[in-house]
Amino acid sequence: MNWMAWTLPTAVFFSTIGSILVIMTIFEIKRPCTERKGFLPIPTTRGDRLFIGLLSSAFIHLIVIGFTPLSIWIALTCSILWLLTLLKWG
Amino acid sequence: MTNNKRFGIIFYALFVLLPIYWLINMSFKSNEEILGTFSLWPQQFTLANYQVIFTDPSWYNGYLNSVYYVVLNSIITLVVALPAAYAFSRYKFIGDKHLFFWLLSNRMAPPAVFLLPFFQLYSSVGLFDTHIAVALAHCLFSVPLAVWILEGFMSAVPREIDETAYIDGYSFPHFFIRIFLPLISSGIGVTVFFSFMFSWVELLLARTLTSVDAKPIAAIMTRTIGASGVDWGVLAAAGVLTIIPGILVIYFVRNHVAKGFALGRV
Amino acid sequence: MNKVQNNKAWFLVLPVFLLVAFSAIVPLMTVVNYSVQDIFDQNNAYFVGVEWYKEILNDPRLQDSLARQFMFSFTVLLIEVPLGIAVALMMPTRGWTASLTLIVLALPLLIPWNVVGTIWQIFARGDIGLLGYVINALGIDYNYTNNPIDAWATVLLMDVWHWTSLIALLCYSGLRAIPDAYYQAARIDRASSWSIFKFIQLPKLKGVLIIGILLRFMDSFMIYTEPFVLTGGGPGNSTTFLSQTLTKMAIGQFDIGPAAAFSIIYFLIVLLVSWLFFTTITHLDKDKTKEQSYD
Numbered sequence: 001m002n003w004m005a006w007t008l009p010t011a012v013f014f015s016t017i018g019s020i021l022v023i024m025t026i027f028e029i030k031r032p033c034t035e036r037k038g039f040l041p042i043p044t045t046r047g048d049r050l051f052i053g054l055l056s057s058a059f060i061h062l063i064v065i066g067f068t069p070l071s072i073w074i075a076l077t078c079s080i081l082w083l084l085t086l087l088k089w090g
Numbered sequence: 091m092t093n094n095k096r097f098g099i100i101f102y103a104l105f106v107l108l109p110i111y112w113l114i115n116m117s118f119k120s121n122e123e124i125l126g127t128f129s130l131w132p133q134q135f136t137l138a139n140y141q142v143i144f145t146d147p148s149w150y151n152g153y154l155n156s157v158y159y160v161v162l163n164s165i166i167t168l169v170v171a172l173p174a175a176y177a178f179s180r181y182k183f184i185g186d187k188h189l190f191f192w193l194l195s196n197r198m199a200p201p202a203v204f205l206l207p208f209f210q211l212y213s214s215v216g217l218f219d220t221h222i223a224v225a226l227a228h229c230l231f232s233v234p235l236a237v238w239i240l241e242g243f244m245s246a247v248p249r250e251i252d253e254t255a256y257i258d259g260y261s262f263p264h265f266f267i268r269i270f271l272p273l274i275s276s277g278i279g280v281t282v283f284f285s286f287m288f289s290w291v292e293l294l295l296a297r298t299l300t301s302v303d304a305k306p307i308a309a310i311m312t313r314t315i316g317a318s319g320v321d322w323g324v325l326a327a328a329g330v331l332t333i334i335p336g337i338l339v340i341y342f343v344r345n346h347v348a349k350g351f352a353l354g355r356v
Numbered sequence: 357m358n359k360v361q362n363n364k365a366w367f368l369v370l371p372v373f374l375l376v377a378f379s380a381i382v383p384l385m386t387v388v389n390y391s392v393q394d395i396f397d398q399n400n401a402y403f404v405g406v407e408w409y410k411e412i413l414n415d416p417r418l419q420d421s422l423a424r425q426f427m428f429s430f431t432v433l434l435i436e437v438p439l440g441i442a443v444a445l446m447m448p449t450r451g452w453t454a455s456l457t458l459i460v461l462a463l464p465l466l467i468p469w470n471v472v473g474t475i476w477q478i479f480a481r482g483d484i485g486l487l488g489y490v491i492n493a494l495g496i497d498y499n500y501t502n503n504p505i506d507a508w509a510t511v512l513l514m515d516v517w518h519w520t521s522l523i524a525l526l527c528y529s530g531l532r533a534i535p536d537a538y539y540q541a542a543r544i545d546r547a548s549s550w551s552i553f554k555f556i557q558l559p560k561l562k563g564v565l566i567i568g569i570l571l572r573f574m575d576s577f578m579i580y581t582e583p584f585v586l587t588g589g590g591p592g593n594s595t596t597f598l599s600q601t602l603t604k605m606a607i608g609q610f611d612i613g614p615a616a617a618f619s620i621i622y623f624l625i626v627l628l629v630s631w632l633f634f635t636t637i638t639h640l641d642k643d644k645t646k647e648q649s650y651d
Contacts, residue, residue: 096448181361199380203623211386230380351525
């Protein structure tokens with residue numbers, strides 16, 4: 001595993017993603033969700049909203065890192081807020 | 091109207107064939123003739139370029155290597171993709187839509203992105219420079235597409251057929267192989283076409299994952315660029331030989347193409 | 357079709373999942389790991405955080421090749437999709453000519469990509485190639501190795517030659533699936549060939565066109581081998597697309613960290629565009645079927 005060059009931050013990152021997926025799966029088994037229409041232009045399921053949220057979060061990070069002097073923590077906070085909004089009302 | 095059509099298709103076919111004809115033309119010329127005179131067909135017909143390839147083991151082994159991993163790739167692809175496509179076409183299960191998109195997203199990933207880690211991964215499990223490594227790496231791109239294509243075909247087969255077969259007392263494997271597969275034979279033909287197509291034509295990954303024993307023909311072709319310039323004749327001859335397997339594959343699936351390329355989605 | 361809810365179906369999907377996970381997830385994780393470190397060798401790697409991302413996002417090499425990449429992908433889609441449909445409409449439908457046309461059209465699809473590059477490299481050269489020779493003989497100064505416009509034209513022409521057949525074959529089989537009764541009805545109504553195309557043929561082609569456009573977009577976005585062989589990315593950087601910039605960085609200069617960051621950004625862009633494509637198209641599809649079921 002040496003060649004994979006693990007670092008603490010990336011390990012934390014992947015475990016977070018992994019646990020989100022596990023939690024969502026358990027949630028889905030316990031309480032299956034149906035497609036609904038929120039503020040997004042298309043009807044979505046919970047999983048769709050999670051995917052949209054994660055993908056847009058990635059781009060929020062890229063924009064903040066690349067084109068602003070702001071710290072990455074601000075990007076992270078924004079992303080989490082955006083993700084929660086999306087999951088609730090998207 | 092029909093005359094216009096005929097004229098149009100002949101024109102397009104010429105456009106397709108002309109560059110290939112030029113390659114074939116080159117392969118029968120000597121280098122002096124290629125560089126010295128400009129002619130529409132070989133003035134001094136020679137087979138010397140082909141002789142170079144058929145007498146040098148490092149050349150013809152390249153062909154064998156390529157064919158070997160391409161066949162391996164097609165088999166692996168079909169074996170794993172068939173049950174998965176059946177599951178996607180017949181059942182709803184947790185995460186099915188996302189799994190499907192995730193599979194497809196791998197098809198979208200540029201091979202260049204995976205170059206370094208693939209090299210590291212296959213070296214660390216001891217598969218570097220083997221045919222299976224190239225076949226597995228190509229699976230990342232051929233399997234998602236195969237699942238997608240087969241799923242379309244299987245969805246076009248009505249469920250009632252499955253149910254009738256079970257009532258008649260067929261077991262699942264028996265039903266699947268004897269009844270279901272023949273119904274989607276066009277789909278299988280096209281799937282083989284697509285996995286062959288990807289694996290045979292891909293160079294970047296195949297070149298990165300091999301060094302000597304499994305080196306594909308496409309990578310060996312770069313050798314013709316030597317210190318004294320490009321050996322055009324041999325390069326052209328090698329190119330012509332790489333077209334032949336493709337022609338064979340098209341010939342075998344040609345009757346499935348008309349139905350199969352619709353991918354069960356019309 | 358109504359599907360049955362059954363989570364045991366996961367067992368059928370498991371082989372695919374494991375296979376793809378082995379060659380996708382492990383490498384993807386590795387790329388992410390590389391992208392946050394400065395790597396000299398196996399044992400000398402230093403954590404640098406998001407430094408590489410900052411550098412790459414502001415790197416004109418990435419920005420330029422990204423712009424070129426989008427221009428290239430959209431140009432080939434604009435040429436290949438209408439041309440492919442037109443070729444499909446012209447193809448003979450029965451007899452030996454039909455088989456022959458199929459085989460001829462499928463030919464370019466099965467030629468190894470570097471050989472495609474080689475074919476055009478030879479074909480377009482001014483001294484030994486038919487195309488270059490003829491164009492020069494017509495009095496037009498054409499040289500794809502040192503004129504960027506000629507190089508672009510040659511790369512585009514090569515891609516059209518290489519991939520229009522895919523769209524044509526997809527559409528051809530889509531057209532074959534239209535029952536004759538439709539055409540007979542149109543003949544009775546004295547419909548023009550344009551309205552036959554618009555109201556009968558095009559709607560039937562939508563399913564296969566979706567696949568064709570998606571495949572062409574994804575593949576043209578990762579194009580590497582053909583322009584690499586044909587022009588080597590030149591003259592200058594005028595035909596250097598994303599994959600080539602990346603490969604140059606990763607293998608040529610061995611800048612693993614920046615190359616990994618580049619890979620992640622590249623992958624995210626492809627993922628976003630393809631997802632947008634995929635969702636828009638499938639939702640348009642769904643709306644249509646809904647409308648039809650209300651009738």
